[in-house]
Amino acid sequence: MEPKGKIIVLEGLDGSGKSVQHRLLLEKLTLLGKKIASADFPDYDSFYGKLVARYLNGDFGDVMEVSPYISSLLYAEDRKDSATKLWNWLNNGYIILINRYASANMAYHSVKLPSDKRAEFVEWIKQLEYETHSAIPREDLVIFFNSEVAVAQSMVDRKEARNYTTHQRDIHERNSGYLSEVAQMYLQLCESEPHWVRLDVIDQATGNMYPPEQIHERVIAVLQNRHLL
Template sequence: MQVKMRANAGLFIAIEGVDGSGKSTQFARLQKRLNQAGYETATFTFPQYDQPSSYFVRAYLDGHYGDTNDVGPYTSSLFYALDRYEAAPHIQAALDAGKVVLIDRYVGSNMAHQGTKFNHAEERRGYFIWLDNLEFEMLRIPRPDANIVLRVPAETAHDLITRRADNASARKRDMHEKNLDHLKKTVEVYDDMCQLFPRDFQRVDCTRGGELLDIDTIHEIIWQKIEPFLPTKPKERAPEAEAHA
């Protein structure tokens, strides 16, 4: 895996994938292992449903502007981009401090979900270029060093979502993730992203022979991808922090 190294000592990793792919579980596992290894971490989850900056995202997902499919991908992308724009200074500050920044869903999620609204591959790729320019050039939002895409078949993801439908109110608000057809299209767009931009999006296949891999196995695959690019000398935690660990 190639990682775009930055001038400062921080490392920026985004965890991507459709709902039901195990993002939250692997996100927590990765943070725990990094902390145990002595690395300082900063974590963010998008959309920031509990922040004012997600107002337009929440209104969009709640159907305030009509069915999500009726809102154009360029318009809806602005809602998500502004939410990330609000958090950008905090992300950059963590990177400047040499921390490992972990984010659950970032620009890649926009690319995947809104990318399903295009019927032609060339139009979708034009949208990818537009969004990249909007977020990273115009708004100057920090670019991840690596995007780890957890790849799970849509049917498997849908089954997992159904089993835990009552566990997270944020997911209930997300009209996209309730639709199996949308899940299938989103998986396809993520696959396209990994093929088009292999240096930016690294695919992790979470199934083998049609069976879902166990959590520990998936975690080890992710760890092997990022470990070579971690700082060689993790910062030691203060004695007081060790005492309370």
């Protein structure tokens, strides 16, 4: 039976404004009277989420020292714990807004591999997350907030201390070269995956991020164009 609800995923580098957009979209859809559910991954309070936190804190080594097949599995296990809840929401007609999903596993961990191995890894992630292992539902839309690495890092530096790391930047955020590769992988996925949409959040005239409300209006336009509103 076809699920009654929809899943909308917001993706981007840390510091790209996706959490703010997640909140604004929740508020908007609630005002419109939609049945809304929300999820945010990873869940740092879960069993596997705590291992993700240790990975991001550098407890298991630097970002390129941990195999992508191991690091991505931690994130997938964390989502697996929410699979039943997600399916229940979906089958009961909820619009589910998710801050990071399996899509992040594809972008962040594939770039640890040589470029000619990345497409194969993305397919492995799809099988891992949606089919043989976690069996989480597939999303209907991914919106990627395309920022610039330096801007995203500066936004991270303004954040208050976070409970999953003892550092201002985690092992992903502190590696500019790695983040550039991740951003490029996100852009490639926007080209190859029909349900992915790129949304540029940097004003090229000023080098600054567009105001949150302006970005939000463009998010709403994307949802309308995709007949999700």
